[in-house]
Amino acid sequence: MLRYSPPVSRRRKQSSGHPAKRAAARTLTQEPPLVRAAAATPVIRGLRAVAAWVGEGVAVTATGVPRPGDIPDLCVALGLEPPPVRIRTASRVPWLMSLWSVARAADVIQVRGRKARPGLGLAGDALETWRNAFVRTVDGNDEEFIEGAEGGALVALQVLARLPAPAGTAVDENALEATIREAAEAEGVSFDVAAGLELLAFFGAVARTPGQVTLTPLGGHLLTLLHELTPA
Structure with missing residues (x-):
């Protein structure tokens, strides 16, 4: 049993000659491996999708979660299959609620009153966002x-x-x-x-x-x- 201890080459395709495309390619290749790895995780993809959906602000329920009528659109934005029937509470979509909670903990979104607005959690690179999201969530x-x-x-x-x-x-x-x-x-x-x-x-x-x-x-x-x- 594991023991527990207390904590402590194919030819490359020729790139486009367009300056903007060349710059984008350079940026991608210059990113450190951990930054690229973080950007590809489900949590970062999800947080970016939530932030894009919230936009400049969106109404939420009194408990600070998406309104039932907005859940299908949010599911589509997150790449999830919308519920087959109308639901009365976002808690019926656990994965969505988990991501929403992480987004709030990581300051990707801020909920005040009955409005969700963008926070500052996506201000850094993907790895910084990833680190903050994990620490604040856990x-x-x-x-x-x-x-x-x-x-x-x-x-x-x-x-x-x-x-x-x-x-x-x-x-x-x-x-x-x-x-x-x-x-x-x-x-x-x-x-x-x-x-x-x-x-x-x-x-x-x-x-x-x-x-x-x-x-x-x-x-x-x-x-x-x-x-x-x-x-x-």
């Missing part, structure tokens, strides 16, 4: 012990970090779950293992294949970030 309450999906995600990262070569090493998912549950019992807290791994996959920190979990380079970057944020 550790936003500044609790001593983080439970649920957030706790499961953090402990999974800790376990994966203790592998001989963590990045790119596949781990048996059942063994990982057993280790996280062992950690939960030791700490007297409750971790949602499945939801935690889904959260990490949503952020592109792990890659999941049937029965296996692999820490990605973004996950390795996240471990370094969390280590820097943890008081000595």
Whole structure:
């Protein structure tokens, strides 16, 4: 069982001669690999789509979530299949609500009164946005012990970090779950293992294949970030 330790060449096509297209190509190739990786994650694609949908501002419900009549349009904007029938609350679309919560936590959108407006969360590059979104989503309450999906995600990262070569090493998912549950019992807290791994996959920190979990380079970057944020 995994052991838990407490936290701590084809020819290239000729590029267009148009100056704007050449500049765009240079910008793309000059971006560091982690920035490109972050931009390709489901969470960053989703956050950008939410921000585009909100635009200069959009009305929301009294509880600060999208209005039922707007949910089909928002689903289309996010590339989701709209609900087959009219729904009365956005909570009936869990993935949408999860993304909306992350967008609020990361200041991609701000909700005041019955209006959602753009925030400053997308002001930096994709990696900066990605980092802020993860930290504010997982550790936003500044609790001593983080439970649920957030706790499961953090402990999974800790376990994966203790592998001989963590990045790119596949781990048996059942063994990982057993280790996280062992950690939960030791700490007297409750971790949602499945939801935690889904959260990490949503952020592109792990890659999941049937029965296996692999820490990605973004996950390795996240471990370094969390280590820097943890008081000595």
